Amino acid sequence: MKKAIVMFLLPAAVLAGCGTADRPAREQGTVAWSKCTDLIDQEGKPITTGRGVECGTIKVPLDHAKPDGEKIDLALIRVKATTRDRLGSLVFNFGGPGASGVDSMAQMAQLFGTLGMSYDLVSFDPRGVERSAGVKCGSRLDKFLGAGPEADAERLAKEYVAACQKDSGKVLPYVGTVNAAKDLDLLRIALGDKKLDYFGISYGTHLGAVYATQFPENVGRFVLDSPIDPKVGSAEFTVTQVEGFHQSFKAFAKDCVAQGCDLGADLATVERKVVTLFDGIRAKPMKVGDRRLTYGLAQLGFITPLYSKEGWPSLEQGLAMAIKGDGRLLLAFADSYTGRKADGTYTTAMTSQQAIDCADTTERLTAAEVARTTERVKKIFSPLAAEDSSLPPCAHWPFRGDDAAEHIDASGSGPIVVIGTKGDPATPYKWSTRFVDQLKTGVLLTYEGEGHSAYSTGNECIKRTVDSYLMDGKLPARSTSCAA
Known part of the structure; x- marks a missing residue:
């Protein structure tokens, strides 16, 4: 498991009038899209996609402090909008951190079919994930993940870190949510969008919140489903x-x-x-x-x-x-x-x-x-409970880390829809209320049911409310709740 996720709400009368203005004009993007060739499912089997599914890459700085320095490729996927009334791109992060957005979108696009009528559904492998300079730590992960109680945990931890440095030493100092948020803004530009429209799930809510903190003026229509509290140790x-x-x-x-x-x-x-x-x-x-x-x-x-x-x-x-x-x-x-x-x-x-x-984190x-x-x-x-031999999660990690991603404050952005689920096991509901408080511009939508990610449950109320916001700019009223 991780760490494995406004401070007042504007009055409903005010919310009803927000976000309904005409969409800004879209520019031609610069991504060279082509047929996808290496999509895999959870069992490692090839995924066959239908028409309108394309893959591509953009180059982003390895070190954002040196924008003209070495670059890495960020892998992308899009499912093209099915109608001519295209609103632009809706960018997804499905969670993790560590999940491949490319493979996830290839398998889950149907879930967002209504949105896919007017949006190009876009996702990506964040830096350090799979095709985007994915972090590798040796070829025998069973050695580390399948270790039993007799294992020498200290020795295995050191071997693991050494393998990470050997296989992925170049990218290790430059992964993390703050750098991924900067990549996300470069993706927005490459897609030709004046503002970023975004749907983040689980860890994707954290990435979206950090983006909104760094680039509040570039926030379009944002939905953050099943948020974590980034300040929790x-x-x-x-x-x-x-x-x-x-x-x-x-x-x-x-x-x-x-x-x-x-x-x-x-x-x-x-x-x-x-x-x-x-x-x-x-x-x-x-x-x-x-x-x-x-x-x-x-x-x-x-x-x-x-x-x-x-x-x-x-x-x-x-x-x-x-x-x-x-x-x-x-x-x-x-x-x-x-x-x-x-x-x-x-x-x-x-x-x-x-x-x-x-x-x-430090x-x-x-x-x-x-x-x-x-x-x-x-x-x-x-x-x-952890095994008695368990080590601290970042024991022997070669880099100090940074606490910048723990701070979220989207003041200056438009309203952001945040969905919390009462029966969420992985990102409990109390994190949703804290997340909204820290975000400052959040509008809380509550799902009274079970599970992680309210939208993916297929609940009609959640789906209708979210789709109405993303498609038409109609924000949910204050304290909106959907029954299971």
Whole structure:
């Protein structure tokens, strides 16, 4: 898991009149678009795209302090608008940090079909991710991600950092959200847009907020779905997420019991069986073919289906199988989370996330602080506690990091729609209210349901409200809430 996400609201009468002016004229972009050739799904299999899907690159400075110096390529994808009434480009970041926007857009564009009528749907691999000088840390990530309780954590951490420096030393000092926001403005220019229209999900909300802080005058229509609180330190971040996932697990278990659950007839039984399962895996990793379901991988396999209510039936099946000694499904969920492909290689999802997280803060926890956090987590929900040998998340990282990304204040921008979900396990709702407070220009839209990313649930109220804002400039009224 990360760190893994106005301070008054303008009166509704004022909001109703904002953002409805004519859209600024669009200029011809400078990106050389062509057929996409290397798109992959979560299993590493090629993605076949239909008409109107194109890929391209732009060059951005490796070091923004030296704009005329060495450049790196930023990989892009767009799905062209399907009608002639084109509003411009709508740029997406789907989260992470570390997720490939190119691959994500290729798989998720249909979800945004209404918006795709009038917008070119555009996404990108941020610097340090996949095709955009993606951070790589050796070819044997199983060695680090699949380590069991017997592993020498200190030695592995040093080996990991050494591999990152060997394979990606050039880009490591220049990753991070502040630099990615500067890239985003160069992307806006390359697309020919006077202002940036943007849809950020999860970590994408942080990137969008940092962009709005740096370039408030360039903010167009912004939607930030499932925000994090960038001021929360690593320890509190972890504890808050564990509380969120525990609440989602209890909601899952309650729903499971109501429908006749393979895990038990009541919530207490379901939770007891899960705790027992994880205690067993902690003591002895579960053999799965020629691999092992370790405690850490089991945790990832457990939380992945909790990200959305649609994943609950699969979670029930995966836990039931594991309780009987079959860890295949939990391991498959973990592989999806970590970006492990069928051939045993990995995307840069995990290595990119580590690099960006460590770049975005000067905080470096001590082993004692990690141990104290682990004890707090055990009291909340022990299956999500770190192993006793766990090291601080940025232990031995070769660069100090920077706290600039922790500050967000979009004063001077137009209103920004922020969506918070009451049952979000990964970015709990209380972060949404704090995020809006820090942003200064945020307009909070609340979803009363479960899951991470309200728009992707397909809830008609959320979709209608967001589409109306992005397509027509109609902002939601103050304190708008959508039922599940």
